[in-house]
Amino acid sequence: MSVKVIGIITSLLVAMPTWAAYEKDAWVTSQAYPDFHVVVSASASVSEKFAASEFCNYWKKTTGHEIQSSTQAMEKKVNVWIGKEGIPPYLLDGILIDDFGDEDFMIRSRNRGDTRKIQSDHLFILGGRKRGTLYGVYEFFEKVMGVRWLTPEFTWIPPAAPDSIQVQDFAYSPPFEYRETNYRAFVQNPYFALVHRLNGHHLDIPEEWGGHIAYTKAGYAHTFHNLVSPVEYGQSHPDYFSEIKGERHITPHSTQLDLTHPDVFKLVVEKTENILENAAPNEKISSISQMDWPYWCESWPMRTIDELEGAHSGSLIRFINEVADAVAVRFPDILIDTFAYTFTRKPPRFARPRNNVIVRLCSIECDFARPLSDSKSRLNRAFRKDLQGWARITKNLYVWDYTQNWYCFQGPHPNFHVIQPNLKFLSDNGVKGVFEQASPVSPHSDFEYLKGYLIAESLWNPRLDWEEAFNEFVDLYYRDAAPYIREYIALITTKAQKSTQPMTIFSKMEWMDGDTVVAAESIFQRAFAAIQNDEIRERLKIAHLPVQYAALVCPPHVEVATGSYILTRPPSQTFDEYWNMIQSYGITHLQDTPIEELRTRLNGTTPPRHEAIPIVRLQSPFSEVWITPTLGGAVRRWLDQRYHIEVFNGFENPTSNQWIWQEWELMDPDNPAPEKSLASSYQVIQQNTHSVVLQAGLPNGLVLTRTMTLDMNAPVLAYRLGIHNTSSQAILPRLKIHPEIWTQGSKHPELWVKDKDGWVEKEMEPSGTEDIHRGTLDPEGILSWAMRISSRSTILVNAIESSELEALAYYHNPEKDHLNLELIPKQTPLAPGEKREIHSKYEVVERLGMDDNFVRTSQTKR
Template sequence: MLPLGNRLRKHIKFNLIVPMKKVVLTLLITIGLLVNSCNKSNITLTENGKTNYEIVLKKNASESLYKSSVKLQYYLSKISGAQFPIVDELSLDARKKKIYVGNHKTENLKPQQVIIRTENENLYISGGSDQAVKNGIYEFLEKYLACKWYAPGVEKIPPSRTISVSPIDYDYTPEIHTRTVHSKLFYENHEFADQQKVTYEAFPYYVPTAKVHTFHRFMPEEVFYKDHPEYYALRGEQRLPTQLCLTNDKVLAIVKDSVASFFSKNPEASVISVSQDDNQQYCKCDNCSKVDTSEGSPSGTMIRFVNQVAESFPNKTISTLAYQYTRKAPKTHPATNVLITLCSIECDRSAPISEKCTDFADDLIAWGKLTNNIRIWDYTTQFTNFLSPFPNIYTLQPNIQLFRNNNAKWVFEQHSHNPSELFELRSYITAKLLWNPDLDFDELLTEFTDGYYEQAGPYIKKYVELIHAEIKKDDDFFLFLYGDPSEAFSSYLNPELLKEYSNLFDEAEKAVANKQELLDRVKMARLGVDYAVLEASRKNITKDYSLMVMAKNPKEVINPMVASLLDNFIHTARKNDISLMNEMGFTVNEYASNYMSALKIAQKPNKAKGKNVVALTKPKKYAEENPMVLTDGALGGSSFYANWLGYEGNNMEVVIDLGEPQPISTVSMAFLQVTNHVVFFPSSVTYYGSSDNTDFKPLGTLSNTAPLNKDSKVNDISYFDLSFEQENVRYIKVVAENTKTPYWHHAAGLPSWVFADEIIIN
């Protein structure tokens, strides 16, 4: 190579006519270009498994920075086999080149800012905070060395004895500062959370026992309600402990005192939630109503109240909810230390919020005009059926972009926490989009499906694409967080599509049949489709998808496909430590037991099957309000959407016509309980018999053996079975007494539901 002077002369042609100023300027530009060109050459960190680099920390580097450096050292060695020493500035080896970790150039960086640069054959990984530096290390490993972390313990680290990188000038500040994906994959595996740059917990910085829905924690009804009902919400003419009366000065004083106590017990916490309980029964006393009317929203009393609390704690953050009845913004600005947590619980998840939930988008914009301190609480799963197919994956990116575009710096994506449909895929994609909402989504999806499922990846990606294309065709479908797969059996889960989805997973399993670890991942991924098929069969939607099939005898027998599928479903769930079916605590074991009970019931002779049913009291909304659901042979599941006949605020009274007088001695009917949705077991069930549909004789009364209390099981099914001396009857009347909503329930003052399903008569 020519010496620098000769190279300059080679590039410069002097002309005596050219003014000297221009010659000097040309010379300077050329030197600058050549020096810059030298700086932009590749740097070789390792060659043939050896390195001439050391990792450099400042002499006063924190323990966190040291641990991040160790991670960098570990992965560089894993890739190349080379050993990179970690030194501080006082122990530099002048012969070695440097990888500087931390802010060595004293640049004034933002706390979230990450800078990765190559300069003079050295590498700089800088950040405005220790966390930003850690993010920068994982960005470098992933972006420039092709490392991937798909799930805890599942990584792809491409081996290369020689590591050479092109010139780097990377400067990135994530616009969403606090990124949380509600998934135990991150909460229980902090290294994986670091790799995906999300938080270790759902509520970082919060007082652990005061994260959300805290009114009842600050003022428990057991302590205050009896002597001071005026502290609580006026509903109609009665004070109920559903919410607090926010214009009562004594309530404010007690809450301030409680907040002070919580902070005193948790001095490390910087945030506490002062927020409504999880119901819509807010106070409508004259004072509260006057404030809410003047503010244009029930959030008016909330913000005025929370602002007064925040005034007493200027060095702390007081978080509150903009949720359901408080979601619409008021006129009053939140105080600077008030954090607004805006929740999208009502939204249709079949399309982006900006398309199908414009009211929420409008509320987001309105709050954005009042404050820059907004935390988004978004929802990404079906809480009533964690394992059900829930085609909302393509809405994740536009929704996160909407939040980002409206200045939300803190986003909490409430996934299932526990394993759910495509759990690893959803956790990975959501985390990636929170870090960079503008990634190419198709590339991101392919990156995960090919990386995590390998040869089975294309089939699983095709399933994801297909089910999302199908729901897009059904513009009227409302994909609800508290829905049920049974709602989709005429839409994206119709029988033909269920077969196509199952076939795709069959092909996926074949593709990795000889790789047990990958096969296990595929079986985990297909749980959603298998669950949908099981529920379709429970509802007997077709001859193939039914609990019973006709044998050659001819005789009805259990559908062998259902028996095999149930066995595989339970085995896969248990192998993967999946214990919960929904947020109400309904377990996989309970689901299995319930389903096997359904199979036993389906095998029973039933004189009521297919017989006419007349409703004497009016059902509401569910099962198309058709009382024939009680004798159709389809059996209800754990959700009230699934084949249950519902009665709101009234007793259930129905009559079954057996067609002719018959001897009977047993009657049984199933009832559902979902306490958080105000669905309770009946207080009693009475069965009557008649031969003429006029004079009914009591056959017996059954009381609820587990009366409702605060510790009642949230999600359950109970069979009210009656045996009696044989009677010859044609008509059976069933009267199920509604259980009134107790004063202590979050829905106090509202009517409760009775849900019933199949009646078995023999």
Template sequence: MCRIMNSLLLMITTLLYSACQPSAEEITLVRQGRSEYVIVLPEQATKAESKAAGIFRDYIQRISGAALPVITELQYKDQPAVFIGNTSHSAGPAEIHGEGYFAGSKNKQLFIRGGSGQGVVYGVYYTLQTYMGCRKDAAGPAVIPTVKDIRLNGAISDLREPAFLYRESYYPPSMDAEYLAWHGLHRFEDLWGIWGHSFFKILPPDTYFKEHPEYYSMVNGKRQPLQLCLSNENVYTLTVEWFKKAIADNPDAMYWSIAPQDGGGGCTCDLCRKADAEEGGPQGSLIRFVNRVAKQFPDQHFTTLAYGYTAKAPLKTKPGANVFIMLSTIDAFRQEPLAQASSAAGFRKNLEGWEATTGNLFIWDYTTQFTNYLNPFPDYGNLQSNLQYFATHHVKGVFSQGSGETYGDMAEYNSYVQAALLWQPDADIKKITSDFLKGYYGPAAPAMGQYLDALTNAVKSTRAVLDIYGNPIYSSHDYLSPVQTDLYSGFLDKAEAAAGNNPLYLRRVYNTRLFLEYAVLQQSRFYGTDKYGYLQPDGTVNPRWPQRVQKFVAQCKTAGVQELAEGGLSPDAYAQEWQELFSRKWVKSLALGAAVTLVNPYTPEYTPKKERTLTDGLTGGNDFSYNWLFTYGKDMIATIDMGSSKTIRQIQMNFLQDARHYIFNPTQVLVETSVDGTHFNSAGVKDIPVPEEDYAVRINPYTFPVSGTAARYIRITARCPVTLPDWRLVEGKKAALCCDEVMVE
């Protein structure tokens, strides 16, 4: 209700100012490359006002060739003028809230004023785009029309005030400082003295753990460098000392983060446990600690994360007046708005809990697939509803995490739309989308609109799940099925044709095609020798595939792809991975296509080929999402039926080790053979030691010679670790096994 009232008041205010303005005649700012206008600044102009005047002057000259003098108000002699900043010559409202701005005209004069921060700069860029045809839809040079006359028709009275205090859309365009200012966005690097998961930036374990393990969390009765012990007095003292120095070194920073590391491992020592019990969870000791530190710096703003084990609001303690809570939406799927998705029920409850305890609430949201940045991720239709929902719950700021510095699915579109909605969540989304498509794709805009609509509609019609940790393989039966992919490709074909010979628009369409091509390439690993696979039925590589991969990698580099997943492969490393697949010898196992029976179930979301994974002829790679039989927390006991008795000499299988995702080697592998499926004989057993700390991803092969044994059935028992190793011990997590491929020779 408050959001609706605020929007209504803003609309009424804007209309009132518009109604109060006399009908202005046309402002001819430049005629035939010459101008009578001057740019007038306040006598004591701020840095932002001086910057805004410079930007306005520069763009007018680049558009028309006219160079407008910049003077102070004391030098002003009643000539035609553009007043920039809070001069005594004024128009518009008496007060502009936040980083808002006003652009208006009166008596053939133009006025651009701003609120706090960079508001006046935002106002200049708004005027350039809205009234002079300049555009900046992505990183790189702005689009600037070249004309000799600049005319502003009719009365102008535009007041814009942002709905959110902090606004960040984390995509490659935001690495361009002018793009940020043009669209009124922020970067955390510019606002935070220390950002995000910060415990170990303040007290790094490499510095302190050996001598002072008591500074770190106690987990399962043992001190471990997983998080900080927030009840330790020395941790508090060192943290305060750290911030004293950091604030002195960076006095312009607006926010300082005190937040847990990414992952679990909250401290369970007696004092921390007591605080947590009183507050309803580990968020208790966190908020008490952050409040205590923040109290020492009343003029600073501190942030902490409501994320993972600290997501819930505390029962008793409220965040301090200078403490901001950044609540994460990480557990929700993205095919539905957060306000109604069943997977977001926990988030909604947490949001309401924090809203009741503080007026300083930020949201850390996610609009990309971190495991596959290039995979089509059509949550586009929910961008507006989610931001409206945040505004309804009095959220003050949003960090919308996309693909970051690397190119990802619809990066420019997402950034542009999010920027507009972070200012005005109730804006006309169709108009925003149309405006972007026309500006960015030119004549290809209609086909690109069809492409976006088709993706969005397919997610709904196929009841697909959009998981930020998903995979194109998981979606191969719904919105990324081959039939749907062909449909999308058809729209991109139309877009290419419409772009004609324009190299800029063609390159942008080509870059957009990367997303579909990536999905096809990744799915081809899943299909293997089947239709749509990269292999021919005889197991040899499809001769078109090496060139297809080469072309894809080259386009990735053109588009600015740095990594294909969060912490993932570079384009060159991706090409190398494909070369290894192309050079891999096809082993026609005696168990190829054999039926598999499991005692314990696989994890379906990570095993799309089900039991067939072990005998499909394809071996898994470093990504557990591809061709691995994933078993969580239980032994993998698989019986393979080769259909008839065969003489075998060797059995081999691989297990994946990926500690980051809690995937470990089995503690023991037992291989047995049988003629009748009832009586089994041991063919070998291997005991595997508990690994030392090692986060590298490895594929570990295990081979069992069987010396010409006759058998129809092979049973493999892989013992799952009962507990996680101490160095990866996290409450609530179990070890997983990933096995593939069982090759019988």
């Protein structure tokens, strides 16, 4: 086997001579290798003494020569000094060693005869006593001797030592002070994390190995309720928690804290200080961070601050600053950490984090098929704006980044090409710490070893040549199968880059298609036919797992035939075959949830390879409507034939749940869960050319009967929903009518409301997340509401019966290009046998002039 071993680093982070600058100047040749001797002072730190033993250990592995260490230099030896303690001053003439940080180091060589006093050859690996000297040892063996720590089980040692070692003159200070990824390989193997010079919270590296940076027992993230618990205080002090629409929320999963309440401040400071009194020496960061759901407090003081600051981060940072000031009195070396996450991601106008505050900015919304610096990506462009805004006002900016797919860890997620560029971008913009979130428990997420290696190497050196590191790993780990791995990764990376769909961490592989799956499968079959080595074949099988997942669930090829969609999927295993395979590999998690959720998602069955989905088509002289009863009863198309306007655009991809109209679950604030369609399938009860009646029974005993009728004499679509409680118990109908209206590329659709006096434009409330607006309206007195796209001269009018409704709810997401105009029925229980109906009408109007009631100007300004 021929493997290229790299012994020269090609790109460094500091303005110092690189290894390559000395290639022609040999310091010692291989003839001197048996004469190496390690010197470490008796007063060296515990990690420096470990560094001395590590040098001896890896010297034996790389050269075959066993060497000793002692506290004294030896004549006629090549003395390797580990740590700066005990070195005679004459040897350090001209070498500055006083300013090492905990993780800084230098590597310097001297030859006998450099000065009259130097009678033998010396190598100095000197650095911070905490971890710097130890890191210098690993740097030496990686860059000079060619060692590669590829996986916890596989360390590459070159088959032959270099013929010589060049003159060394190198210093390094890592750009990121906090470096962490929680891939399983690092979390479950602290030594593997150590040699990659990671130092974060989840990496249980012992003190004798230099230790690691830890968060306090307050928690690593989403800690509000650890400090002020709604279980403990909710009943007695509801005013400690979020006020929303005038009501205090005390259910744990539907509330945050009221950060303007003086008692909340006192409790947070008290609890934080109590935790710090018992903190371990390495627990230097205490997190005070929002919970992982919305429900930000809207009390008058909170709302006033956030309006002044232009962001929810305003009230958060002001509160965190006050806590940080209080804590600093007793604990001046502690940093207080908080999030800039979803609705707090946008930086405030005026508040400035204190110098003892860390702001952890989260990239959860971004497109990971493209670099964070890509100005063509709207998602990434928005993140970059927030990143640079925080960098201008924050001394301690950290980033919580994401490395894999959080819809399914086993799914293909080709982000290899953005890992290093993203980390360089963060470093260039002043970020001091990075956490790259991954799968810490379940094995065999998508290329976990390769991605973990690239991440660790890039965290240590954000300017490394990632393609060189990538190819080196692939060559060493996959050996003769390397060309096939490269071909496969190039295939799926190109596919993701060319897709118009962003590759977010919650992507359901919208960017993938059957042709790509077939091509990927072909690559692996060629690889299996060519590779006979059992060890490499097993590595190929692991790399093949994402392709097998993609084959099972990838979006189908779609054709529209008369009366149906024809869906075709690539060949795949059966569900049972796939399930048994992943069980045999010990895969325990789908994402943050147990792997059993995959069985639930697919109902334990194999998605059909060839499938016809019936389409109910309604037509009038004005409109055409398409409905798929067996796919959630979704209205997928409404074409207004007068103006050639598509109201819903979901007909192009019938497996997508975007731009369609359904009945959805209404989130229960006491038990929040993601909202979704109420029924997976509806039965056609009655149908003619312009009208249809659909029905679905729900598990709780509710029966929904939906009637949709196109008026043959006017451009109107009538909708009626019957709700019938067929059970023996009273049922609260937690449901809503959920049309996702296509905004046709408009980033600023308008919301209008009509009462007895005419039309008024309503300003939509920002949610705190970039450009997303959501809110509710009291239906009392409202006759109609409408979406207006001024750039297209398009208006969709929805006439309602306000007495039938509890609320009107809107949600605008410009990235997903839709505005929801939702109707929520009365939220009072239905008695057994009781029926309730909601009546509504919809009409497309091309321009304001077509409706004389659009005469009043907006009462609110943008």
